[in-house]
Amino acid sequence: MTRPLAAVTCLLLVLSAPAARAQATPPPPAQPAPAPAPGAQEKPPEPTTEGLGLDLTEDAKKPAPSAVALPSDKVKDVPVLDEQSLVEDDRVKSIQRKVFLKTHRFELLPTIFVSVNDPYYSKWGGALRGSFFLSDTLAVAVHASVYDLLPTDDVRTAKANFQSRIFYSVPKWSVLGAVEWSPIYGKATIFNSIIHFDGFIIAGLGALWSDTSSTPLDSKNPGGPTRGPHIAGEFGIGLRFMTTDWLSVNIALIDTAYVDQPAGTNKGAVQNILALNAGISLFFPFRSTGRESE
């Protein structure tokens, strides 16, 4: 009789060991909650949003409504989970982990653009931008564009009614090196599905070739050196909506500035092409390493 009891005791000790280990290593809480003061009633957290001036404290005084329709509302034993508690449980973050990661990926973006600032001559054309992302928010890019010019009806009106002499630059093509910074990342719902997007700023420096670039510097020496390309800079803002791991829709407003002396005048002037760009970009490699978190 004592032998079986001893055997069972040993068995109990052996089998209890994993349980003891499991109890001895509780995972640390995501955010340790401060201990309530003795006697103080535990208050629900106030749903405020810092930094935006969103004051939702009025709601905190009311009974917290269920932000989502839960089947469990009908069951008294199951606690009601509103959005705030879900967020504070660290199970659903306000903006969840980035799904679309760009670090060490290459983006190829063909776009079409049209200028929105010149009332007399609209510039439009196509561009190709290749970017390599050094980190998720920083990229270096090469941006090449070709331009065409379309006179508007106002050219005819200005010349007919006001005898205007409109000297205009005719850009042909440009190549710029650029840096892109994407400090804004967000998500949105459309048709009850999630899309992720980021907002970026782009700035660059390069060269632009206009129709005066081939003009000789010395008019008495037509075979001599020409003006050559103009130094150009660009600055713009844009949004990138990710549709898949490797495809995104881009829109951007980019201003390209350069100094040119248009034909017919001896005055040089800063030329600005403020253009609305739209395009669809491809990412290489195709797979985003953050997709698993969705």
Added chain:
Amino acid sequence: MNARLVVLVALALAPVARAQDLTPSTEAGDTAAVDRDIGPLKDRVPPVTGYTFLMARRFEIAPTFSLSFRDAFWTKYVVGATATYHFTETLGLALRGGFAFTSVSGAAQICPAGEACRSPTKEELDGKGPGQIKLITALDFEWAPLYGKISLLAEGFAHFNLYLIAGPAAIQYKAPKDANVPGSDSAWAVGGEAGLGMRFIFNRWMALRFELRDVIYREKTVGATETTGASYQVRNQLFFDIGLSFFFPNSFTEG
């Protein structure tokens, strides 16, 4: 003897089983149990959580200021207001109106014979330079398919929605007089407008809105004679709007 042994073994295994059950729940807030009871998380939480405001069945009143751009002759500064009723979270109907103050555009140029080119005066432009808009009214259908949050440098977040508008518009403008008579007369034109807007939500009843609009209409141009009749041209007038929206009623029921 054997029965006792079985009972003892069962008692010994019970805490192990409990410990194994509790391990995942302790780590992640018992997600498995909640998922089992009330469904998976993705079905319980909307794609974008925490709408700070809802628009359905609410009125929106927004005083607005609009600035025209890409103007060849006249720059317009429009003071106006927009009243919108939101039938659903995404669909609304807006009535807008605005009065335009005009100034000579920086791109305008006149080159009188024997003189250097210069910027024209208002009197020189009046009746000859198109785009002298005085009033704009429009009935816009609004579709706001996109609601989102923006993470701002990982510190805070902003709620916004994006919407499209389109609808008929009526424009009062200064039209040239017939037969090359100097000066202008007021005239109305019917056209349409389309645009893209964005609301940044401050709280449950106030938002800041930005819009880009293209107002398309047919305008009478100078040069009409009694024999040829009036001539017209289609004009695209671009506006950038900024407005402050107030929603009524100023609260709403979630869920």
